[in-house]
Amino acid sequence: MSTPTLTDLPPFRNEPIAELRRGGERERLAAGMGAVDAALPLRVPLWVGDERREGDELVSTDPGAPGRVVAVAPVATAADVDAAVRAAAAAYPRWCARPARERAEVLVRAAAWMRERRAELAALAVRECAKPWDQADGDVCEAIDFLEFYARGAVALERGKELFQVPGERNELHYAPRGVVGVISPWNFPLAIPMGMVAAGLATGNTVVLKPAEQAPACGLKVVEALREAGLPAGALALVPGFGEAGAALVRHPGVATIAFTGSGPVGLDILRAAAEVPAGGRQLKRVVAEMGGKNCVIVDSDADLDDAVPAIIASAYRYAGQKCSAAARVLAHEAIHDALLERLAGAVEVLQVGPADEFGTDVPAVIEQDARDRVERYRAAARETGRIAAERTEGLPAEGWFVPPTVAADLPPDSPVLREEIFGPLLTVERVRDVDHACDLVDELPFALTGGLFCRNPHTVDHVVRRSPVGNLYVNREITGAMVGRQPFGGNRLSGTGTKAGGPDYLLHFVEPKVVTENTVRHGLVI
Numbered sequence: 001m002s003t004p005t006l007t008d009l010p011p012f013r014n015e016p017i018a019e020l021r022r023g024g025e026r027e028r029l030a031a032g033m034g035a036v037d038a039a040l041p042l043r044v045p046l047w048v049g050d051e052r053r054e055g056d057e058l059v060s061t062d063p064g065a066p067g068r069v070v071a072v073a074p075v076a077t078a079a080d081v082d083a084a085v086r087a088a089a090a091a092y093p094r095w096c097a098r099p100a101r102e103r104a105e106v107l108v109r110a111a112a113w114m115r116e117r118r119a120e121l122a123a124l125a126v127r128e129c130a131k132p133w134d135q136a137d138g139d140v141c142e143a144i145d146f147l148e149f150y151a152r153g154a155v156a157l158e159r160g161k162e163l164f165q166v167p168g169e170r171n172e173l174h175y176a177p178r179g180v181v182g183v184i185s186p187w188n189f190p191l192a193i194p195m196g197m198v199a200a201g202l203a204t205g206n207t208v209v210l211k212p213a214e215q216a217p218a219c220g221l222k223v224v225e226a227l228r229e230a231g232l233p234a235g236a237l238a239l240v241p242g243f244g245e246a247g248a249a250l251v252r253h254p255g256v257a258t259i260a261f262t263g264s265g266p267v268g269l270d271i272l273r274a275a276a277e278v279p280a281g282g283r284q285l286k287r288v289v290a291e292m293g294g295k296n297c298v299i300v301d302s303d304a305d306l307d308d309a310v311p312a313i314i315a316s317a318y319r320y321a322g323q324k325c326s327a328a329a330r331v332l333a334h335e336a337i338h339d340a341l342l343e344r345l346a347g348a349v350e351v352l353q354v355g356p357a358d359e360f361g362t363d364v365p366a367v368i369e370q371d372a373r374d375r376v377e378r379y380r381a382a383a384r385e386t387g388r389i390a391a392e393r394t395e396g397l398p399a400e401g402w403f404v405p406p407t408v409a410a411d412l413p414p415d416s417p418v419l420r421e422e423i424f425g426p427l428l429t430v431e432r433v434r435d436v437d438h439a440c441d442l443v444d445e446l447p448f449a450l451t452g453g454l455f456c457r458n459p460h461t462v463d464h465v466v467r468r469s470p471v472g473n474l475y476v477n478r479e480i481t482g483a484m485v486g487r488q489p490f491g492g493n494r495l496s497g498t499g500t501k502a503g504g505p506d507y508l509l510h511f512v513e514p515k516v517v518t519e520n521t522v523r524h525g526l527v528i
């Protein structure tokens, strides 16, 4: 692999997404799947420094064909987590002493490693998390983007900030890493999200312990392999597979300075509470970067172009079976167009293709696991009981796998949990509103504030909704998913997160602390 130096690095640009309409691209991905399938089940180790321990207490399976075992892994105990944090702490002094440009070179080489294996990595996300091909390829691209973006960002951050200077005094502001970062990731972006958090920690000079989602240990392993193959010192990044208990042990470890978490609201709140306790022997306040769930609303005004709105809402609600944190959950439709919009959305849902993630035509794959299917089914039953199912695609559902019919529900009572709780599946609700302000009131009532959408043609309405909207990412006249690194820094407000923006110019600041040095430069004579 060639070793790029910082002077070679071109400005950041997003990794181009594969064009699946081209036969050659589909063949490339299918070959990647052949290679992945031939190697199943993968053995994911607990990997601390140069020590690898295998096990099979944790089993990840294909959500679309649960009989297919994708990976087996050991479950990290509290003692394993302790060993991983100690190893990361031991590696910290040397890694943080490296200039940012050297650390950046490791990240850029890891991006190259992933680029070379793009088809196999996408295929693994298809198998382990039932991501349809376009989504899986997008996941790999986003992981590459995070590496490239944070590599450049850390080099810029190392220059510090200009301060006001007066004669006889020199003031400098620099950013220093904080120590060991515990990264706890979800399964729905099984490569991009852990890679983003890990890369941010490493780029800024911290060392990292990664606890990947229990549903996606094999993708977690690829994150670690990419960086280690790129020359990262073994101690600088450990992999501790396991369930929530392993994450909880990492959060509570006195040696962890920063916790980067992406996942559900209840777990995020538990982490924030636990991190506020300074453990015996702790010498640092823990910092928590938490990206959590949402209940994302799309407002459709009376003048909206429904030809634009319908496909964009369908894609936002059902792509990857609604399992993106940014997915559309509620449509708030102006009463003048409500009936027409609902009819068209219902028609679109009835022709969605539900099927295995590895089929190129699939729109809606299986949800991640049986619990997820049962949860979405409970909300569907509640919607049927207290409101109305306007459309559901039940035809063609495979008999095996955790499939849920994509569904549109309407006429729900305002206090329905279906309208208020994060469902995280292919269930969209449609409500009638008097006007845009009524819609904004409903959005404002929610404790979540992750993404939102607006379809309208009046620029004054756009300005008004922008002012009233609490969400972290508002999309106007387009889909509300698919944030791109560097273009749409991503993250929620209120109970959707601590207000961080992954893939944005401020993200790395969460992984460092500022240090100011003030020197008296008036001559005092020479000390001999």
Ligand SMILES: NC(=O)c1ccc[n+]([C@@H]2O[C@H](COP(=O)([O-])OP(=O)(O)OC[C@H]3O[C@@H](n4cnc5c(N)ncnc54)[C@H](O)[C@@H]3O)[C@@H](O)[C@H]2O)c1
Pocket (backbone or CB within 6 Å): 184, 185, 186, 187, 188, 189, 193, 211, 212, 213, 214, 242, 243, 244, 245, 246, 247, 248, 249, 251, 262, 263, 264, 265, 267, 268, 270, 271, 291, 292, 293, 294, 324, 325, 422, 424, 450, 490, 491, 492, 496, 497
């Ligand atoms: N805001 C965002 O950017 C974003 C992005 C992706 C997913 N999400 C959210 O993530 C959720 C789906 O992911 P999930 O099901 O993997 O979430 P989850 O909260 O169940 O699990 C996330 C991670 O936390 C670990 N964990 C569980 N209990 C823990 C505990 N007590 N202490 C420490 N760690 C613990 C899990 O093992 C896993 O690795 C949804 O709510 C979705 O909205 C948010």
